[in-house]
Amino acid sequence: MDEEEAMISMQQPHLYLIFDDWECGYSFRKVDLPSRAPALIPEGIARGGATCLPPPFFRLQAQRGLPYYFTASGSKIWSLHPNEEGKSLDSGGSCFDVHAETFAFVPRHTDQPKPVYFPIGNDKLVTLGCLSIQCLDIGVKKHPTGVALSWSDPLDVPVDSMDIISHAVFPDGRTIFVSVGFVAAECTYSFHLSDDGGSLRMCKHQGEIGLSLYREKLGHICSCDLASAATSQRRPDVKYTEDHLFTMGPDETHVGATLVYMGHESKICLVECMINVFNDRYGGPYSFEKENTDQEKTDDYMLRLTTFSLEYSSDGDLTTGHRRVRYYKMPKNVSRRVCQYPVAFWM
Structure with missing residues (x-):
């Protein structure tokens, strides 16, 4: 490890939040989340x-x-x-190292309407498009000769990123699971990165696993045995937290969230965007349908950061431990x- 890498490894991690709050693009903010954060605040007093x-x-x-075109790996935030x-000018993508405070231009992948990224190590x-x-x-x-980063040639797959409802990287660090949802059914596919790291290949159709399950208990964390999903086409057993983590205050309504x-x-850390349910501008309960899409005003929006630790109780139940908000x-x-899709990274 060289001196620069040693200094970066000693950096205290922070939560990095990205918003498109200026006319030309995005602003980056850094939030400290110490372990001695405020305790759980009663619902309904967010404002x-x-x-x-x-x-x-x-x-x-x-x-x-x-927001879909941001991803992160290590201490680098990628904008693609x-x-x-x-x-007509195509400047490609960019990469910002938040610890080294360096910026570089990088090649963009093939144009995709809503890509899903998988940092591997x-x-x-x-990127799946x-x-x-x-x-x-x-x-x-x-x-030194000028050879730089380049994307591999696109590999055709029977998956559209617009249909993805959950995804995960297997503990081996080379296998990717993707669950897709259709009108009639859900199914899961897996992809494998070759041992030499030089190519991707279709691994197999995992069957009607349906790893997402997000429709069943919205606002609850769930876990499943990914190893069993790799060896069987049977839907793995799923455990849910008893706690509902989205805001439930009488004057608040959930807009979107990201788990970090x-x-x-x-x-x-659950990064959640919310809005006051009743306010003069809407004249009643908030809904996206009442938004003026030509003038998207978000003055009434707020962020709710909830930190917790996932644990299994002595009875095998999934719990969130002590929460701080x-x-x-x-x-x-x-x-x-x-x-709707907050951009947040911990690094």
């Missing part, structure tokens, strides 16, 4: 307890309203946004899409 987020420390110019319609990035999958070797450093793994002791005011002018 009174909300504080302002830290100011942006970095801004990125990219097409707004597209498509070229804006009507603009610290040296591979896989519309009926194709690609891999980027991000461990390759630029050669904090890397130790099974600690998780923080409320923040959402920056102004954030697009509705980013509120």
Whole structure:
């Protein structure tokens, strides 16, 4: 490990939040989540307890309203946004290292409407799009002769990222599980990265597993035995937390959320966007249908950060341990899409 890598490894991790709150793109904010955060706050007092987020420390110019094109690996945040319609200049993607504070341009993958990314270790990035999958070797450093990063040729697959409802990387670090949902049924596929890391191949159709199950208990965390899913086409046994983690306050309503793994002791942060149910602007209960899509105002939106640790009780039940909650005011002018799909990384 060289001196720079040693310094980066000693960095205290933070929660990084990304919002498209300026006219040309996105702002990055860094939030400290110490273990001695405020205890669980009673529901319904979010507006009174909300504080302002830290100011942006970095801004990125990219097409707004597209949270799907962000991903992260190690200490790097990747932006692989498509070229804006009507603009001929294609500057590719970008990569920002939050610890080393370095920025680099990187190649974009094949244009996809809503890609799903899979960081594999610290040296591979896989993207699954519309009926194709690609891999980027991000461990390759630029050669003095000018050889740089490049995506593998797209591999045709029978999966459309628009249909994906859950996904996971197997503990072997090379196998990807993807559950897709259709009108009639759900099924799961798996893909495998070759041992030399040079290619992706279709592994097999795992059958009618349906790993998502998100429709059954919305707002609850669930777990299943991924190993059993790899060896059987039977739907694995699923455990749910008894706790409902989305806001249930009488004056609050859930808008969107992202789960962020904090890397130790099974600690998780739920980054949730919410809004006051009743306010003068809507004249009644909030709904997306009442939003003016030409002028997406998010002044009434808030962030609710809930940290907890997933544990199994002595009876084998899945629990969330002691929860801690923080409320923040959402920056102004954030697009509705980013509120539905908050962008957050722990690094």
